[in-house]
Amino acid sequence: xxxxxxxxxxxxxxxxxxxxxxxxxxxxxxxxxxxxxxxxxxxxxxxxxxxxxxxxxxxxxxxxxxxxxxxxxxxxxxxxxxxxxxxxxxxxxxxxxxxxxxxxxxxxxxxxxxxxxxxxxxxxxxxxxxxxxxxxxxxxxxxxxxxxxxxxxxxxxxxxxxxxxxxxxxxxxxxxxxxxxxxxxxxxxxxxxxxxxxxxxxxxxxxxxxxxxxxxxxxxxxxxxxxxxxxxxxxxxxxxxxxxxxxxxxxxxxxxxxxxxxxxxxxxxxxxxxxxxxxxxxxxxxxxxxxxxxxxxxxxxxxxxxxxxxxxxxxxxxxxxxxxxxxxxx
Numbered sequence: 001x002x003x004x005x006x007x008x009x010x011x012x013x014x015x016x017x018x019x020x021x022x023x024x025x026x027x028x029x030x031x032x033x034x035x036x037x038x039x040x041x042x043x044x045x046x047x048x049x050x051x052x053x054x055x056x057x058x059x060x061x062x063x064x065x066x067x068x069x070x071x072x073x074x075x076x077x078x079x080x081x082x083x084x085x086x087x088x089x090x091x092x093x094x095x096x097x098x099x100x101x102x103x104x105x106x107x108x109x110x111x112x113x114x115x116x117x118x119x120x121x122x123x124x125x126x127x128x129x130x131x132x133x134x135x136x137x138x139x140x141x142x143x144x145x146x147x148x149x150x151x152x153x154x155x156x157x158x159x160x161x162x163x164x165x166x167x168x169x170x171x172x173x174x175x176x177x178x179x180x181x182x183x184x185x186x187x188x189x190x191x192x193x194x195x196x197x198x199x200x201x202x203x204x205x206x207x208x209x210x211x212x213x214x215x216x217x218x219x220x221x222x223x224x225x226x227x228x229x230x231x232x233x234x235x236x237x238x239x240x241x242x243x244x245x246x247x248x249x250x251x252x253x254x255x256x257x258x259x260x261x262x263x264x265x266x267x268x269x270x271x272x273x274x275x276x277x278x279x280x281x282x283x284x285x286x287x288x289x290x291x292x293x294x295x296x297x298x299x300x301x302x303x304x305x306x307x308x309x310x311x312x313x314x315x316x317x318x319x320x321x322x323x324x325x326x327x328x329x330x
Contacts (some may be wrong), residue, residue: 055320101133117224180328187263189246198240203282214267226250232285265276281318
C-alpha cells in the first residue's frame with residue numbers, strides 16, 4: 001500500500017508540474033501579445049451654429065452663434081455672448097437674391113419679434129431686454145411662398161456655409177375641440193381632427209399660443225407660440241388617414257399644480273399653429289427634441305442631429321407653412 005501511495009503521489013506531482021508548465025507558457029504567450037493602446041481624444045473645437053427659418057408670408061430670420069463645450073457656463077450672459085454679428089447673409093428663391101440686414105431685437109417689428117420668440121423660446125416682452133441680434137429683411141421679394149425653394153448663403157470670417165429648404169403646401173385641421181379629463185371637469189386636453197394627404201411624405205410641427213384664460217389669469221396670455229413636448233411628427237403610421245388626437249398645453253408647466261400640468265382650463269382661448277415642414281427639417285427637429293427629452297439619461301441611445309448645412313456648420317435652415325386655428329375650450 002505504501003508503494004502504491006508513493007507511485008500515485010509521484011503521478012500527481014508530475015501532473016501538477018505539467019499544468020504549471022502549461023500555465024506558464026500560456027502566460028508568456030499572452031503577455032507577448034499584449035499591446036498598450038493609446039487613444040487620442042480630440043479637444044473641444046468651436047463650431048458655427050446657424051438657426052434659420054422662413055415661413056409663408058413672413059421674412060427669413062437667421063441667428064448665428066457658436067457651439068458650447070459640455071462643461072461651459074449655462075447662465076444668461078454666456079448664452080448672449082454666444083451670438084455672432086458681422087456676417088454677410090443672403091437668401092435666394094431662385095429668382096431674387098437679397099442680402100439680409102442685421103437687426104437687434106429691441107428694434108424688431110411685432111411680426112418678426114413673434115417669430116424670433118418662437119425660435120429662441122423667449123417671451124416677446126423679454127426680447128428687448130436681452131437685445132439679441134438677428135439677420136432678416138423687409139424686402140418682400142424673398143418672403144416665404146408656398147411651393148418655392150430657398151437657398152441660404154452665410155459668409156463669416158472667410159468661410160461660407162449654404163443650406164436649402166422648401167415651403168410645402170400646408171394641411172389645415174378638419175376641426176379642433178376640447179374635452180375635460182376624467183376627475184378634472186374644468187381641465188382637459190385639446191383635441192383635433194387631421195386628414196393627412198395620401199401617398200406622400202408629410203412632416204408636421206405643432207405650436208400653441210394662449211391668448212385668453214378662462215380663470216382671468218393672464219400670466220402666460222399671448223406670450224407667443226410654444227412648441228409642445230414632441231412638436232415634430234410625420235405620417236409614417238397614418239399616411240392618408242383621417243384621425244383624432246390630443247395635444248398638451250405647453251404653457252401649463254412650472255408653477256402649475258401637478259394634476260393640471262399639460263391641461264387647458266375651461267374657457268381658455270388657444271391659437272393652434274400646425275406647420276408643414278420638409279423631410280430634412282422634420283428629421284432635424286424630431287432628433288433635436290428627442291435629445292432634449294433624454295439629456296442626462298445614461299441609458300438613452302446617443303442621438304446625432306442631422307442638418308442641411310454645408311462646411312461643417314451645425315443647425316438648420318427650415319421652411320414652415322403654417323395653418324392657424326382658434327379654439328375656445330368649452
